[in-house]
Amino acid sequence: MPSGITPLPFDESTGFLLRYLNRVVQREIATRIQPFGVTLGAWYMLRVVWEEDSLTQRELAQRVGMAEPTAVIALRSMEAQGWIQRLRSETDQRKIHVNLTPTGRDLREALLPVAHDVNRRITRGLTADETTFFRALLKRAADSFAAEQAEPSVRNEA
Numbered sequence: 001m002p003s004g005i006t007p008l009p010f011d012e013s014t015g016f017l018l019r020y021l022n023r024v025v026q027r028e029i030a031t032r033i034q035p036f037g038v039t040l041g042a043w044y045m046l047r048v049v050w051e052e053d054s055l056t057q058r059e060l061a062q063r064v065g066m067a068e069p070t071a072v073i074a075l076r077s078m079e080a081q082g083w084i085q086r087l088r089s090e091t092d093q094r095k096i097h098v099n100l101t102p103t104g105r106d107l108r109e110a111l112l113p114v115a116h117d118v119n120r121r122i123t124r125g126l127t128a129d130e131t132t133f134f135r136a137l138l139k140r141a142a143d144s145f146a147a148e149q150a151e152p153s154v155r156n157e158a
Contacts, residue, residue, distance in 0.1 A: 014141075025118060032114045036107065037081060041066065041074040043111070049084065049100050050108045056095045057086070083107060 010016045030040050038046070044064040049055065055063070061071035075098060078084045083104030089095035123131040 021122070025122065028118055028121075029114065032118070033111060036110060038107070038111065039074070039077075041070070042078050042081075042083070045071070045074060045078065045098075046083065046104065046107060046111070047115070049098055049104070050112075054097045054099050056089070056097055058095075060098055078104070 026040060029043065033040075033043055041064075044066075045060055048060055048063045057071060057075060058068055060075075061068045064071070066074070075084065075086060079086055081103075082101055085099045085101055086096050087099060089097060123134065126134060
Protein backbone atom coordinates (compact mmCIF):
# COMPACT_ATOMS: atom_id res chain seq x y z
CA MET A 1 0.00 0.00 0.00
CA PRO A 2 1.38 3.44 -0.86
CA SER A 3 2.62 5.36 2.16
CA GLY A 4 0.47 8.19 3.45
CA ILE A 5 -2.81 6.51 2.58
CA THR A 6 -4.84 5.42 5.58
CA PRO A 7 -6.40 1.98 5.18
CA LEU A 8 -10.20 1.85 5.14
CA PRO A 9 -11.41 -1.62 6.09
CA PHE A 10 -14.84 -2.45 4.73
CA ASP A 11 -16.35 -2.72 8.20
CA GLU A 12 -15.26 0.90 8.84
CA SER A 13 -16.47 2.28 5.50
CA THR A 14 -19.84 3.98 5.80
CA GLY A 15 -20.36 3.82 2.05
CA PHE A 16 -19.60 0.10 1.90
CA LEU A 17 -21.83 -0.69 4.88
CA LEU A 18 -24.72 1.32 3.41
CA ARG A 19 -24.28 -0.40 0.04
CA TYR A 20 -24.16 -3.82 1.68
CA LEU A 21 -27.29 -3.14 3.74
CA ASN A 22 -29.08 -1.72 0.70
CA ARG A 23 -28.24 -4.78 -1.42
CA VAL A 24 -29.47 -7.17 1.26
CA VAL A 25 -32.69 -5.19 1.69
CA GLN A 26 -33.31 -4.83 -2.06
CA ARG A 27 -32.78 -8.56 -2.61
CA GLU A 28 -35.20 -9.40 0.20
CA ILE A 29 -37.88 -7.01 -1.05
CA ALA A 30 -37.50 -8.20 -4.65
CA THR A 31 -37.89 -11.82 -3.56
CA ARG A 32 -40.96 -11.06 -1.47
CA ILE A 33 -42.81 -8.94 -4.08
CA GLN A 34 -41.96 -11.12 -7.09
CA PRO A 35 -44.88 -13.54 -6.49
CA PHE A 36 -47.21 -10.55 -7.02
CA GLY A 37 -45.55 -9.75 -10.35
CA VAL A 38 -44.08 -6.52 -8.96
CA THR A 39 -40.56 -5.41 -9.87
CA LEU A 40 -38.42 -3.18 -7.66
CA GLY A 41 -38.98 -0.25 -10.04
CA ALA A 42 -42.74 -0.70 -9.81
CA TRP A 43 -42.50 -1.20 -6.05
CA TYR A 44 -40.97 2.24 -5.50
CA MET A 45 -43.48 3.92 -7.76
CA LEU A 46 -46.38 2.13 -6.09
CA ARG A 47 -45.08 3.22 -2.69
CA VAL A 48 -45.26 6.84 -3.83
CA VAL A 49 -48.68 6.71 -5.56
CA TRP A 50 -50.20 4.82 -2.64
CA GLU A 51 -49.46 7.95 -0.61
CA GLU A 52 -50.00 10.59 -3.29
CA ASP A 53 -52.16 9.66 -6.27
CA SER A 54 -52.34 11.63 -9.54
CA LEU A 55 -48.76 12.85 -9.72
CA THR A 56 -47.36 13.56 -13.16
CA GLN A 57 -44.95 11.06 -14.68
CA ARG A 58 -42.13 13.59 -14.16
CA GLU A 59 -43.01 14.19 -10.48
CA LEU A 60 -43.20 10.46 -9.86
CA ALA A 61 -39.85 9.83 -11.56
CA GLN A 62 -38.26 12.58 -9.45
CA ARG A 63 -39.72 11.22 -6.20
CA VAL A 64 -38.28 7.75 -6.80
CA GLY A 65 -34.98 9.04 -8.20
CA MET A 66 -35.47 7.48 -11.61
CA ALA A 67 -34.73 8.96 -15.03
CA GLU A 68 -37.98 9.95 -16.71
CA PRO A 69 -37.53 7.67 -19.78
CA THR A 70 -36.87 4.70 -17.47
CA ALA A 71 -39.91 5.62 -15.39
CA VAL A 72 -42.10 5.71 -18.50
CA ILE A 73 -41.07 2.15 -19.38
CA ALA A 74 -41.92 0.98 -15.85
CA LEU A 75 -45.22 2.89 -15.92
CA ARG A 76 -46.21 1.25 -19.20
CA SER A 77 -45.68 -2.14 -17.58
CA MET A 78 -47.64 -1.09 -14.50
CA GLU A 79 -50.46 0.12 -16.74
CA ALA A 80 -50.45 -3.20 -18.64
CA GLN A 81 -50.75 -4.99 -15.26
CA GLY A 82 -53.82 -2.88 -14.51
CA TRP A 83 -52.31 -1.17 -11.45
CA ILE A 84 -52.36 2.40 -12.79
CA GLN A 85 -53.94 4.57 -15.46
CA ARG A 86 -52.01 7.31 -17.21
CA LEU A 87 -54.22 10.25 -18.09
CA ARG A 88 -53.27 13.35 -20.06
CA SER A 89 -53.80 16.57 -18.11
CA GLU A 90 -56.88 18.57 -19.08
CA THR A 91 -55.05 21.84 -18.40
CA ASP A 92 -51.64 21.00 -19.90
CA GLN A 93 -51.59 18.39 -22.64
CA ARG A 94 -47.84 17.86 -22.13
CA LYS A 95 -48.40 16.41 -18.65
CA ILE A 96 -49.51 12.87 -17.99
CA HIS A 97 -50.90 12.03 -14.57
CA VAL A 98 -50.53 8.62 -12.95
CA ASN A 99 -53.60 7.36 -11.10
CA LEU A 100 -54.06 4.14 -9.17
CA THR A 101 -56.69 1.68 -10.26
CA PRO A 102 -58.64 -0.36 -7.70
CA THR A 103 -56.27 -3.27 -8.46
CA GLY A 104 -53.25 -1.05 -7.76
CA ARG A 105 -54.84 0.20 -4.56
CA ASP A 106 -55.52 -3.40 -3.45
CA LEU A 107 -51.82 -4.24 -3.89
CA ARG A 108 -51.12 -1.86 -1.03
CA GLU A 109 -52.82 -4.18 1.46
CA ALA A 110 -50.90 -7.17 0.14
CA LEU A 111 -47.47 -5.54 -0.16
CA LEU A 112 -47.09 -2.98 2.64
CA PRO A 113 -46.72 -5.78 5.18
CA VAL A 114 -43.55 -6.72 3.27
CA ALA A 115 -42.11 -3.25 3.89
CA HIS A 116 -43.06 -3.39 7.56
CA ASP A 117 -41.52 -6.84 7.96
CA VAL A 118 -38.27 -5.91 6.21
CA ASN A 119 -37.99 -2.73 8.30
CA ARG A 120 -38.61 -4.73 11.44
CA ARG A 121 -35.93 -7.24 10.46
CA ILE A 122 -33.38 -4.51 9.67
CA THR A 123 -33.71 -3.15 13.20
CA ARG A 124 -34.33 -6.46 14.95
CA GLY A 125 -31.21 -6.16 17.12
CA LEU A 126 -31.92 -2.56 18.13
CA THR A 127 -34.03 -1.12 20.91
CA ALA A 128 -36.92 1.19 20.01
CA ASP A 129 -34.79 4.21 20.94
CA GLU A 130 -31.85 2.92 18.89
CA THR A 131 -34.16 2.34 15.92
CA THR A 132 -35.45 5.91 16.11
CA PHE A 133 -31.90 7.23 16.45
CA PHE A 134 -30.64 5.01 13.59
CA ARG A 135 -33.31 6.32 11.23
CA ALA A 136 -32.70 9.91 12.32
CA LEU A 137 -28.97 9.53 11.66
CA LEU A 138 -29.56 7.98 8.24
CA LYS A 139 -31.95 10.78 7.30
CA ARG A 140 -29.62 13.49 8.56
CA ALA A 141 -26.65 11.97 6.72
CA ALA A 142 -28.67 11.66 3.50
CA ASP A 143 -30.00 15.23 3.78
CA SER A 144 -26.53 16.59 4.53
CA PHE A 145 -24.96 14.73 1.63
CA ALA A 146 -27.73 15.78 -0.77
CA ALA A 147 -27.44 19.42 0.30
CA GLU A 148 -23.67 19.30 -0.17
CA GLN A 149 -24.06 17.91 -3.70
CA ALA A 150 -26.63 20.58 -4.59
CA GLU A 151 -24.34 23.42 -3.51
CA PRO A 152 -21.68 24.76 -5.88
CA SER A 153 -18.23 23.75 -4.78
CA VAL A 154 -16.26 26.62 -3.26
CA ARG A 155 -13.06 24.59 -3.62
CA ASN A 156 -13.29 24.66 -7.41
CA GLU A 157 -13.76 28.44 -7.69
CA ALA A 158 -10.18 29.41 -6.80
